[in-house]
Amino acid sequence: MxxxxxxxxxxxxxxxxxxxxxxxxxxxxxxxxxxxxxxxxxxxxxxxxxxxxxxxxxxxxxxxxxxxxxxxxxxxxxxxxxxxxxxxxxxxxIRVVHQELSLCKNLTVYENFYVEQSQNIKTGKQWRKKAQIMAQNALERVFPGNGIDVMAVLGALSIEQQQMVEIARATSDPNMxxxxxxxxxxxxxxxxxxxxxxxxxxxxxxxxxxxxxxxxxxxxxxxxxxxxxxxxxxxxxxxxxxxxxxxxxxxxxxEGISQSDEKAVVSDKLPDINQNISVLCNSYTTKKLRNINFEIFGGQIVGLTGLEGNGQLDLLQDIFLKAGKKIDGLNVKGKVAYVAGDRKKEGIFPLWSIEDNQIITKTANYSLFKCLSSEWVKDSVDYWYDKLHVKSDGKKALITSLSGGNQQKVLIARALAADADIILLDDPTRGVDQPTKNALYQVFHEAAQSGKLVIWRTSDDAELNFCTNLFVIKNGEIVGSFEKDKVSHEEIIKLSFKNEEEKNKTSEKRKFTAPLFSFAFIGMIAIYIICAVKSPLLFSGYGFELMLVGFAALSLCAMSQTFTIGLGHIDLGVGNFCALINVLCCTLLHDKPFVGTILLIASFLVYPLMGYIIYKRKVPAVIVTLGMSFVWLGIALSIQAMPGGECPSWMNIIFYSETPIGNILCYWLIGLIVVAILVYRSRYGTVLRGFGNNPVAMVNSGWKQSKAYISIYSLAGFFALMAGIFTSAINNASDSTASGTYTMLSVASVIIGGGYFSGGVVTHFGSVCGAVILTMISVLLGLFSVSTDYTASIQGLMLILILSLRLFKRKESKA
CATH class of the missing domain: 3.40.50.300 (P-loop containing nucleotide triphosphate hydrolases)
Known part of the structure; x- marks a missing residue:
C-alpha cells in the first residue's frame, strides 16, 4: 500500500x-x-x-x-x-537518443560509453576497465543476450547493434x-x-x-x-x-491519408509480370552471400527480410553495383536506381538544393554533354514534390534545411524520377511518418503496376504485407520464401532466429584485426633490410645513427600532422614552421637567449590560436594553415636570408650528444613517440579522437569543441616545435627553406602509416614508420646508384602502392 x-x-x-x-x-x-x-x-x-x-x-x-x-x-x-x-x-x-546516431564509429563500444559518461568514471587508473564493465552491464540490462563485444570498434558493428549501443549508453547514467x-x-x-x-x-x-x-x-x-x-x-x-x-x-x-487507404493498397490485384526486366541469381556466391537462387521480374515488389546483418543489404548492393556487368551467377536486366538507407552518409548531397538532389540520378544516366531540359526538370520536381508532400521553403532550398523524413522523400523521388526499371530500396521508410508511409506504399505499388521491379529491404515487419514476394535471408542464404497473402510472420521469425544462439556463441570470439600501421611497418622493415643487405654498415649502431639523423625531424613533423589529420584537418604550414624554429634557435636564441626564448614561445602559442580561429570563425583549416605557412617563411627569411647561424651548445648537449648507450637523440625520439601515443590513448585523447570522427556527437555529449580544437593544435604545435629544435641540434645551423618539403612529406607519412583524411583514424607509430620509409627511399636509390632526382617520384609511387593495398584489403573484406 x-x-x-x-x-x-x-x-x-x-x-x-x-x-x-x-x-x-x-x-x-x-x-x-x-x-x-x-x-x-x-x-x-x-x-x-x-x-x-x-x-x-x-x-x-x-x-x-x-x-x-x-x-x-x-x-x-x-x-x-x-x-x-x-x-x-x-x-x-537529461539524456537523448537521437534519430541520427550520436556515436563515434572510430572508437570502441566502451570508449563511446566513456565519452558520454565520463563524469561517472572520474577516479582510478582503471578507467578503461570501468567503462567496459559499464558498457557490458548497460547492454545486458536493456538488451539481454545481445552478443555485442564492448571491445569492438563501433564501426564494425551492424546498424542494429549500433542502435542498441546508443540506447544502452544513454541508460547507463545513474543520475538520469x-x-x-x-x-x-x-x-x-x-x-x-x-x-x-x-x-x-x-x-x-x-x-x-x-x-x-x-x-x-x-x-x-x-x-x-x-x-x-x-x-x-x-x-x-x-x-x-x-x-x-x-x-x-x-x-x-x-496529412489526409487514412488507414483505410493503406488497406486498399494491400487489397489491389497483383501486377502483371514484365519479363523484360529481371534479376536472376543462379547459385550466386560471394564472401557474405551463399548459393543465392531466385528469378524475379518487373511487376513484383520483392521484400528482403531476416535479422539485421545477415546479407540482405549485401544482396541489395550487389544488384546495384554489379548491374550491367558479367558476373557469375548474377544477371541484371534493366536500369537500376538505389535509395540508400544511410541518407546522411550515402544519400544526400548536403551543399545542393532539393531540386539538384532529386535529379542527379537522371543526370547521371545521360551522356556527358547532354543536358536535361529545364521544362522536364521543373515538371519532374514539381510532380514528386507534391506527390510525396515534401515540406520545405521551396525547391531551391538546401536539402539540409529539411527534416530527416523529408530528406528521405527527396531520395525516393530521385529514384522514381530517374525512370529506372529496377528500384532498390534500403529501409526507405525509416524515420518517416505514417501518412507519408501510406503515400510511399501507394507509389511503390504504382511502380510495380507500371512494370518496374521493386526490391525492398525493410526493418518494419508490418511492411512485409505490401510485398508480392518475400525472401528470408539467414547467414547469407535464402532460408525461406513467401508469396503475397501467404506471409507467415511466425514462420519468418522462426526462420530468422534458427540457430541464433549458436551464432551468438561463435560471435563472442573477436576476429584479429591487423593494426592500422601494419603495411607501413612491414614496408619500413623491408626497405631497411634491403638497404642493410646492400650496405652492411646499416646493421651497426653507427649506421643506424646515420639513418636516425635523416628521419628524426620529419618523424616529429609527421606526429604533429597526425594530430591535425586526426581532427579531419590538414596543416599546410608545418614544414615552414619547423624552418622558422630552426632559424630562431640558430640566430636569436644563440645571440640573444631571452629574446629568442620569448619568440619561440610566441611562435608556439600561434598554434592554439589557429585552432581557436578555425573553430570560432569556421574558416577551413587548409586556408588558415596555408596563410600561416607564408607568414612562417616570411619571418624566417627576414631574420636569416641565407643559410648559416649556429645552434646553442647547450641544445647540442641536451638533444644530440653521445652517451655510453648511444646517441641521446634516439631516446628523445622514442620518448616523444611514447608521449604522443599515451596522449591519444588517454581519457581526453579518446575525446579528441571522437571529435575527429563525429564532432556533433561529442558536443551533444557535453564536450566543448573549442577546447578540443585548441588542445589538438597545441599538441601539433609542440611536436612541430620539437622538430625545429631537432633540426637545429642535428645540423648545428639553420636554413629558412630546407624544411619546406616536410609539409607534404608529413601528410604522406600519416596516410602511409594508416591514417585517413576524413579524421578520427590515425596512428602516431604508423606515421613515424611512414616518415622512415620516405626518408630511406633516397638512401635506397643512392645504394643502387640511381639519381636522387627520382626521389620524389618514388616516394609518390610508394604512397600510391600502400594506399592501393589498403583499398584492396577493404574491398576484399566487403566482398
Missing part, C-alpha cells in the same frame, strides 16, 4: 515544464509557442508528421539548440535558457531523470524492440521519465501513457493514451 502511495505521489510531481517555447530558423518557425509539461514516471509519446517540429523541440529541451523565447523548469528548478547546453542538460539528468528517445526502434528488429519496450515500462514505474518519438503508432499504443501531437511547429492535441487510437492520431497529424 505504501509503495502504491509513493508511486501516486510521484506521478503527480512535475519533472519538466516548458512554457511558450519558440524556435525560428528564418523564415521557418520550427517550434511555435509550444508549452509542454511532463510528470515523473510518464512515458510521453511525441507524435507528428515529418517537419512538424518534433526534433527541434527535443533539441531545445536537451540544449542542442537555443530557443528564441520561452521558460524552462526542470525538477522544480528554473533553467537559464541563455546558458543552457548539452553539458547542462546532462548535469541535471529524463530520457528522450527519437525513433529508437527504427533499426531494431522485433526481439530487441520488445526488450526495449519492457525496459521502458519497468523503469518508468521506478520513476524514470521518457519522451518517446516514433512513427510506429502501435508501439506508442503499447507503452505510452500520454500523447502530445504536433503539427507545423505547434501543439495540435495532447491527452492520455486512453483518449485516442492509431486512426485518430493519423487524422490529427493532418
Amino acid at each position: 505504501e509503495l502504491n502511495t509513493i508511486m501516486d505521489e510521484m506521478k503527480n510531481q512535475v519533472l519538466l515544464k516548458a512554457d511558450h517555447f519558440t524556435k525560428i530558423y528564418h523564415p521557418t518557425v520550427a517550434v511555435n509557442d509550444v508549452s509542454i509539461s511532463i510528470e515523473k514516471g510518464d512515458i510521453l509519446a511525441l507524435v507528428g508528421a515529418n517537419g512538424a517540429g518534433k526534433s527541434t523541440l527535443i533539441n531545445c529541451l536537451s540544449g542542442v539548440v537555443n530557443c528564441n523565447s520561452g521558460e524552462f523548469f526542470f525538477n522544480g528548478q528554473a533553467v537559464d535558457l541563455a546558458r543552457y547546453n548539452p553539458a547542462v542538460a546532462r548535469n541535471i539528468g 531523470k529524463l530520457m528522450i528517445l527519437d525513433e529508437p526502434t527504427s533499426s531494431l528488429p522485433a526481439e530487441q524492440t520488445e526488450q526495449l519496450q519492457k525496459y521502458l515500462i519497468k523503469t518508468a514505474k521506478e520513476g524514470i521519465t521518457y519522451i518517446y518519438i516514433s512513427h510506429r503508432l502501435n508501439e506508442i499504443m503499447a507503452i505510452a501513457n500520454r500523447v502530445f501531437i504536433m503539427q507545423n511547429g505547434k501543439e495540435k492535441w495532447q491527452g492520455t493514451i486512453q483518449e485516442t487510437n492509431e486512426e485518430a492520431m493519423v487524422k490529427l497529424m493532418g
Whole structure:
C-alpha cells in the first residue's frame, strides 16, 4: 500500500515544464509557442508528421539548440535558457537518443560509453576497465543476450547493434531523470524492440521519465501513457493514451491519408509480370552471400527480410553495383536506381538544393554533354514534390534545411524520377511518418503496376504485407520464401532466429584485426633490410645513427600532422614552421637567449590560436594553415636570408650528444613517440579522437569543441616545435627553406602509416614508420646508384602502392 502511495505521489510531481517555447530558423518557425509539461514516471509519446517540429523541440529541451523565447523548469528548478547546453542538460539528468546516431564509429563500444559518461568514471587508473564493465552491464540490462563485444570498434558493428549501443549508453547514467528517445526502434528488429519496450515500462514505474518519438503508432499504443501531437511547429492535441487510437492520431497529424487507404493498397490485384526486366541469381556466391537462387521480374515488389546483418543489404548492393556487368551467377536486366538507407552518409548531397538532389540520378544516366531540359526538370520536381508532400521553403532550398523524413522523400523521388526499371530500396521508410508511409506504399505499388521491379529491404515487419514476394535471408542464404497473402510472420521469425544462439556463441570470439600501421611497418622493415643487405654498415649502431639523423625531424613533423589529420584537418604550414624554429634557435636564441626564448614561445602559442580561429570563425583549416605557412617563411627569411647561424651548445648537449648507450637523440625520439601515443590513448585523447570522427556527437555529449580544437593544435604545435629544435641540434645551423618539403612529406607519412583524411583514424607509430620509409627511399636509390632526382617520384609511387593495398584489403573484406 505504501509503495502504491509513493508511486501516486510521484506521478503527480512535475519533472519538466516548458512554457511558450519558440524556435525560428528564418523564415521557418520550427517550434511555435509550444508549452509542454511532463510528470515523473510518464512515458510521453511525441507524435507528428515529418517537419512538424518534433526534433527541434527535443533539441531545445536537451540544449542542442537555443530557443528564441520561452521558460524552462526542470525538477522544480528554473533553467537559464541563455546558458543552457548539452553539458547542462546532462548535469541535471537529461539524456537523448537521437534519430541520427550520436556515436563515434572510430572508437570502441566502451570508449563511446566513456565519452558520454565520463563524469561517472572520474577516479582510478582503471578507467578503461570501468567503462567496459559499464558498457557490458548497460547492454545486458536493456538488451539481454545481445552478443555485442564492448571491445569492438563501433564501426564494425551492424546498424542494429549500433542502435542498441546508443540506447544502452544513454541508460547507463545513474543520475538520469529524463530520457528522450527519437525513433529508437527504427533499426531494431522485433526481439530487441520488445526488450526495449519492457525496459521502458519497468523503469518508468521506478520513476524514470521518457519522451518517446516514433512513427510506429502501435508501439506508442503499447507503452505510452500520454500523447502530445504536433503539427507545423505547434501543439495540435495532447491527452492520455486512453483518449485516442492509431486512426485518430493519423487524422490529427493532418496529412489526409487514412488507414483505410493503406488497406486498399494491400487489397489491389497483383501486377502483371514484365519479363523484360529481371534479376536472376543462379547459385550466386560471394564472401557474405551463399548459393543465392531466385528469378524475379518487373511487376513484383520483392521484400528482403531476416535479422539485421545477415546479407540482405549485401544482396541489395550487389544488384546495384554489379548491374550491367558479367558476373557469375548474377544477371541484371534493366536500369537500376538505389535509395540508400544511410541518407546522411550515402544519400544526400548536403551543399545542393532539393531540386539538384532529386535529379542527379537522371543526370547521371545521360551522356556527358547532354543536358536535361529545364521544362522536364521543373515538371519532374514539381510532380514528386507534391506527390510525396515534401515540406520545405521551396525547391531551391538546401536539402539540409529539411527534416530527416523529408530528406528521405527527396531520395525516393530521385529514384522514381530517374525512370529506372529496377528500384532498390534500403529501409526507405525509416524515420518517416505514417501518412507519408501510406503515400510511399501507394507509389511503390504504382511502380510495380507500371512494370518496374521493386526490391525492398525493410526493418518494419508490418511492411512485409505490401510485398508480392518475400525472401528470408539467414547467414547469407535464402532460408525461406513467401508469396503475397501467404506471409507467415511466425514462420519468418522462426526462420530468422534458427540457430541464433549458436551464432551468438561463435560471435563472442573477436576476429584479429591487423593494426592500422601494419603495411607501413612491414614496408619500413623491408626497405631497411634491403638497404642493410646492400650496405652492411646499416646493421651497426653507427649506421643506424646515420639513418636516425635523416628521419628524426620529419618523424616529429609527421606526429604533429597526425594530430591535425586526426581532427579531419590538414596543416599546410608545418614544414615552414619547423624552418622558422630552426632559424630562431640558430640566430636569436644563440645571440640573444631571452629574446629568442620569448619568440619561440610566441611562435608556439600561434598554434592554439589557429585552432581557436578555425573553430570560432569556421574558416577551413587548409586556408588558415596555408596563410600561416607564408607568414612562417616570411619571418624566417627576414631574420636569416641565407643559410648559416649556429645552434646553442647547450641544445647540442641536451638533444644530440653521445652517451655510453648511444646517441641521446634516439631516446628523445622514442620518448616523444611514447608521449604522443599515451596522449591519444588517454581519457581526453579518446575525446579528441571522437571529435575527429563525429564532432556533433561529442558536443551533444557535453564536450566543448573549442577546447578540443585548441588542445589538438597545441599538441601539433609542440611536436612541430620539437622538430625545429631537432633540426637545429642535428645540423648545428639553420636554413629558412630546407624544411619546406616536410609539409607534404608529413601528410604522406600519416596516410602511409594508416591514417585517413576524413579524421578520427590515425596512428602516431604508423606515421613515424611512414616518415622512415620516405626518408630511406633516397638512401635506397643512392645504394643502387640511381639519381636522387627520382626521389620524389618514388616516394609518390610508394604512397600510391600502400594506399592501393589498403583499398584492396577493404574491398576484399566487403566482398
